[in-house]
Amino acid sequence: MREYFLRRLLQSVLVLFLVSLVTFALIHSAPGGPVRIYLTPGLSQEAAKVQAHNLGLDQPIPIQYVRWLGDLLQGNFGYTFKNHIPVGKILWPTVGNTLILMGVAWFLSLVIAIPWGIYNSTREYGLSDQSAAVISYLGFAMPTFWFGILLQELFSLKLNWLPLSDMYTMGQARNILNLLPHLVLPVTVLTLGFLAAYVKYSRSSMLEVLFQDYIRTARAKGMPERRVVFRHALRNALIPIITVLGLDLPILVGGAALTESVFNWPGMGRLFVEMAMAREYSVLMAITLLTAVIVILGNLLADILYAVVDPRVQLAGRGGRAA
Numbered sequence: 155m156r157e158y159f160l161r162r163l164l165q166s167v168l169v170l171f172l173v174s175l176v177t178f179a180l181i182h183s184a185p186g187g188p189v190r191i192y193l194t195p196g197l198s199q200e201a202a203k204v205q206a207h208n209l210g211l212d213q214p215i216p217i218q219y220v221r222w223l224g225d226l227l228q229g230n231f232g233y234t235f236k237n238h239i240p241v242g243k244i245l246w247p248t249v250g251n252t253l254i255l256m257g258v259a260w261f262l263s264l265v266i267a268i269p270w271g272i273y274n275s276t277r278e279y280g281l282s283d284q285s286a287a288v289i290s291y292l293g294f295a296m297p298t299f300w301f302g303i304l305l306q307e308l309f310s311l312k313l314n315w316l317p318l319s320d321m322y323t324m325g326q327a328r329n330i331l332n333l334l335p336h337l338v339l340p341v342t343v344l345t346l347g348f349l350a351a352y353v354k355y356s357r358s359s360m361l362e363v364l365f366q367d368y369i370r371t372a373r374a375k376g377m378p379e380r381r382v383v384f385r386h387a388l389r390n391a392l393i394p395i396i397t398v399l400g401l402d403l404p405i406l407v408g409g410a411a412l413t414e415s416v417f418n419w420p421g422m423g424r425l426f427v428e429m430a431m432a433r434e435y436s437v438l439m440a441i442t443l444l445t446a447v448i449v450i451l452g453n454l455l456a457d458i459l460y461a462v463v464d465p466r467v468q469l470a471g472r473g474g475r476a477a
Contacts, residue, residue, distance in 0.1 A: 252421035263348030271356020293350020400456025
C-alpha cells in the first residue's frame with residue numbers, strides 16, 4: 155500500500171508539473187498575451203521597455219516560468235493584470251460558492267440515481283425503467299442553458315415562485331433561508347444532468363453483474379433476492395460507478411460554467427468565463443491547476459475505494475493488480 159501511494163504521488167507531481175508547463179506556455183503564446191496586457195497603453199517604446207523590465211516580462215520564458223512556479227509553491231497565484239488584485243482573493247470565494255451549488259446537486263443526484271438504477275436493473279423494461287430512460291435522454295440531449303432559461307421563464311417570471319438569479323437576494327441577510335430559494339432552479343438543472351448519467355451507469359453496471367454465474371449460483375441455493383442484489387451483486391457493480399464518480403469530482407470545483415452564467419451564480423465556472431473574456435491569464439492558470447489537482451485526487455480516491463468495496467482488488471504488491 156505504501157509503495158503504491160508513493161508511486162502515485164510521484165506520478166501526480168509529474169502530471170502537475172506538465173500541466174503547469176503546458177498551461178504557462180499556451181498562455182504566453184496566445185495573441186495579446188501577458189506582455190501586452192500588463193503594459194500601460196500609450197507608452198513610448200523606451201518607457202514600455204522599462205516597465206517590462208520592472209515586471210520581469212523582458213526575461214526569457216523559462217526564467218519567467220521558474221519565478222511563477224516558485225511563487226505558486228509558496229501559495230501565491232499571482233495578481234490580476236488590470237487591477238493588480240491577488241488571484242487568491244478572487245478565486246477562493248468562488249470555489250466555496252461552486253462547492254455549495256455543485257455539492258447539493260451532486261448529492262441529490264447520487265441519492266436518487268443509484269437506488270433508482272439498482273431498482274430498474276431488477277425490473278428491466280418496466281414503467282420505472284422506461285421513465286428513467288426518458289429522463290436520461292432529456293438530460294443528455296437538452297442544453298443546460300436552455301433548460302435553465304425555461305425554468306426561469308416559468309417559475310420566476312410567470313409564476314413568481316422562485317428568484318430569477320444570484321445567490322442571495324440583495325438587501326437581505328445572507329443566511330440559509332435566503333440561500334435555499336436561490337438554489338432550487340440551478341440545482342434542478344444540474345441534478346438532471348447528473349441524474350441522466352448516474353441512473354444509466356448504475357443500471358448498466360448492475361445488469362452486467364446480475365447475469366454472472368456466481369449470482370445464478372446464489373439464486374439456485376435459494377438465497378433471498380434482496381440479499382443477492384445488495385450483498386453479492388452491488389459490491390461488484392459499484393466499481394464502475396466509483397470510476398465515474400472519481401472522474402466527475404473535479405466538476406464540483408470546476409463548476410458548470412453555463413449554469414452559473416445563466417443564473418448569475420458567483421462560482422468558479424462563471425469566473426473562468428469572465429476571466430477568459432477579460433484575458434486575465436493568471437486567474438485562468440490558477441483555475442486550470444486547481445482543477446488538475448482535483449482530477450488527480452479524484453482518481454486516487456477512486457483507487458482507494460476500489461479496495462474498500464472489493465477486497466480482491468490489490469493496490470500494490472505481487473500477485474495483485476492495480477486498480
